[in-house]
Structures are given as structure tokens and as C-alpha cells.
Amino acid sequence: MSAAVAFSPEQLAEVRRLQGLYPDRRGALLPVLHLAQDTFGWISLEVEAYVAGLFELSPAHVHEVVTFYTLYFQQPRGRHVVAVCHNLSCHLAGSRDILAHVKGRLGIEVGETTSDGRITLQAVECLCACEAAPMAQVDDRYELNLTPDKVDRLLEALR
């Protein structure tokens, strides 16, 4: 295992705290994977094996979990993630044009990362902010009532 893949003592204490919250410590697997992604940037096979060891689970079980959910990245992501909703309410409000605009501005397709490592672009299913469609999630934030101008300002602010 790569020496880089290890939590700090403080993080290991947090892992144990999370595991103690559940009747079976495995309940903490998703939260610990979030912690791992925050720490290592993405979930590599090495990270999966490391996390598996913390739970005495097989790496295959952790891999099955990681690949099931959309929020775990299995390859390096950009410093920012722009996730444009393209479900029904956003579609009716013009999300197709918004997505095309973002692609054009960044010069990448959905699922790709800009060559400078700045932004990863995603098209995602309903984020449940349909009252403010079209919308996108930019890192932790919901950005609402998007227009091409607003998209330009948002992208410009991402460094």
C-alpha cells in the first residue's frame, strides 16, 4: 500500500467515533468514505483497500459500495465540480442550453475535467431545487435560476 494513503491519528479517532454511532460499525462506511474522499481527493483502489481494513471488510465489498453511489469519484476530479441538473423541471426551464453553454465555455464534455485541473463537469439527476430551475450544484453550493451570464460569472469565480 502507498504510504500516502493513511488517515492522521485525529482522523482515525473520528473513524472510531463514527463507527461507534451505529449498532454495527459497518453503518459508518459511507461517512468514512466521505472522509476519505475529502482527505485523498478521490477514492482509488488503494483507498478502498485502506478503508476496508478499517472495517475488516473485503476490498470487494467497499468497491461494490463505492461504484454504486454517484458522489464517490473513482478518478481524480478537478478542484471544483460543476453538476448541472438535467431532470424534468430543469429541462423545461432550458437546462439543455445551460449545459451546452458550460461545455462551450470549458471546452469539455460531461464527465471530463479541464486540462488545467480546475473544473470537472457533470450532468446529474434531480437535485430537488426545481422551484429555481435551471440549477446546478457547484461544489457544496446550489446555484439557482441559471442564465448564460450567471454561468459565466460562476465559472470565472472558480480558481
Place this chain on the structure above:
Amino acid sequence: MTVGPVLMRNFAHPDSHTLAGYRGAGGYAAWDKARAMEPAAITEEVKASNLRGLGGAGFPTGAKWSFVPKSHTGPVYLVVNADEGEPGTFKDRYLLERDPHALIEGMLIAARAIRSALGFVYVRGEYVEPWRRFSAAVKEAYGANLLGQGFDIVVHRGAGAYICGEETGLLSSLEGKKGWPKIKPPFPAIKGAFEQPTIVNNVETLCCVPPIVERGAAWFAGLGTKTQGGTRMYSVSGRVKRPGVYEESVAITLRQLIERAGGVGGTGRLKAVVPGGGSAAILTADEIDVVMDVDGLRDAGSMIGSAGVIVMDESASIPEALLVLARFYAHESCGQCTPCRESTGWIYKMVHRIVDGHGRKDDLDTILDVARRGAGTTICAFYDGAVGPYISYIEKFRPEFEALIRK
């Protein structure tokens, strides 16, 4: 901010999400009352209120609580489904952000009724701000000794999967697995999270509980229809002039609700409405005099589901709308049951080629046939939820699909 009579009563107050704000508006008085009541009496009160689950299935809440085996002596868990994800629904986001203590109070009361000492709140992974707001409220509640005195709350973040909104998929996920729904029976009330009796309730459902306890079951029942009590939060989006969340009696009609949201936007001429989230069968402009409760929508051949109302004006393309949903179901099928896994992908391909102008003459009948054959054959309700749109969009707007195929 729009306010409402029961669930959205505190939304206009800037500090509605704080303990001080909630207490200032009379919060936790219902809990004071409930802790002096026998658990069974609380359940009876909720039964008498005609509260029905507001997450999607519409099951009577008090009856669900009563299914926890009386003879069980081990732990009982209360799990809150805050994995809001049904297309067109955004009400629970508002409750988590603007009135998190209402959910905590509802959980305290429900936990007493079902004799639970531990509750989990499963918040969808994308809801970072709602998760922070709710977690802060839980911390405040511990500080005020509302929690930690026989009932604890664990706030759990999901990781992105629509299927985890299905209650047994949610439980699998909570146990640290992929979110595969479980075969029922046993139902969660008998054997749920971590193999113990578990009650899974939606956020909005539990937020109804404090007002029921405080003001009485008869009052709550009287707000609604004969078979469903109360108000609920309708999420209204799409082509309306004032999209947003509206708290109304469940006796409201769809026509009145659209008016409440400012009327039809876009061209101003109504074409169709999705009345209860993406998985509800579509209604035409002639079908909107329906009462927006569980039974009203069921009798109209659709469902109220999560009460996510998506309005389409005449300029909206129904085949494109179905394409969006077909892609969604193909993407979100968990892959456990063959009919769902295979049909959602196949139907998406067929709708895709129809919209692209390469549809085949028999594609529409093939979609209907595939949809009908799979319905009712799977472990959970996901595929039945997909079948509603597949069939209704094509049956009610067939000429629009055929026009694309002929071209």
C-alpha cells in the same frame, strides 16, 4: 418567503432554524405534552388524525407505528427518510433548512410512541447545506438536554443514489452496503435496520406530529379530506408563473394549486401536469379538477406520491419529457431485478431513437408491452414508478410520438 398554516408556520422568521427561534414560536410544547402521555396513546392520536405518509406511499402513519411487535424487548430504531430525490420535489429541503427543530420534536414524540432510543436521519448526499443546518440543530438540542436523555439522533449522509429513497434501499445503505432494496416481508417494522424493528418515516410526515399532539387529532383530520388529514407541502415547478412550495389542505384541487402558483406560465395554455413527482402518471389539461390527496389521485389513475407538481404548457414536448424521465430511470435502476434493469435501459433506447427521428413503427407498442410485463414483478416500487410515466405519456399523447416516427 411563503408561509403556511401548519408545516410552514415558522418559515418567515429569519431565525426559524435555531432553537431560540423555534422555542420562541412555541416549539417543544408538544414534546412536553407527549412525554406525559402513554406511548400507545400517542400512536392512537396519530391514527385518529388520519396522517398519511408524505414521502410517496401514503401509508397511514399511526398504523405503521403500531406494527412494531409489542413483545420485542431489544432495540427499536426510528429512521427518517431525508433522501429527497423524486423529480419535482423539494419540500423536505425547506423543512431541514428552515425548521429543523420541528423534525427533531417530531422524532422525539415518534420515538416515545414506538419505544425507540436511537434515531437515524438519512440526508441525501447532495443536500450539504440542509445537512449542516440539521446537524447544527441536533447539536443545539443536545446542548439543551432535549436529546441524550433516552433518545439519540445520528445524522447520516447518503452518497448519491435515488433508490436509497426507497425505504429498504435506504436501510441497506444505512448498514454500509449498496442501496439494494430488500424483499418484503419481513417489513421494516418487524425486521429493519441492523435486523431490528424499524419505523421509517419521511421528514414532512414527522413534522406533522408535533402540531397533531398539541392541537389534537380532530383538528388535524378536519384540515383534510375524509381519508387523509392535514395540509401538506406541494412542490410546484415547471411552467407556472410562481414556482415554489405551497402548503395547502390535501383537499385542494390541482386546478386551484396551479392558480395558487400564479397560473400557467410559458404560452399560458396548459398541456399536461405531473401531479406527484416524476413517477406519477401524467394528467392532461382536462384532468386537473382532481383532489390532491392520496385517494383522489389514485382514483384518477395517477398518484400523489411526494406531491411534486410539474406543469407543462403547450410548448412542452411530451416525447422529450419522457426521454428525460426514461434516462433517469435507466440511470437510477439499482440493477437488482432483471425486469427493471433490462427494461429501463431498453425503453430509454427506444424513446431516444423516437425523439431523434429514427423511431420504428412498432416502438410505441413495444414500450407499452415491455412496461406492462415488468410491472409488479420486482422487489421494490421503483419499476412500477417508471411504468406510470412510460404508459401514460404514450397513451395520452400518442399522436405526438407518432408524428416523430413518421418524419
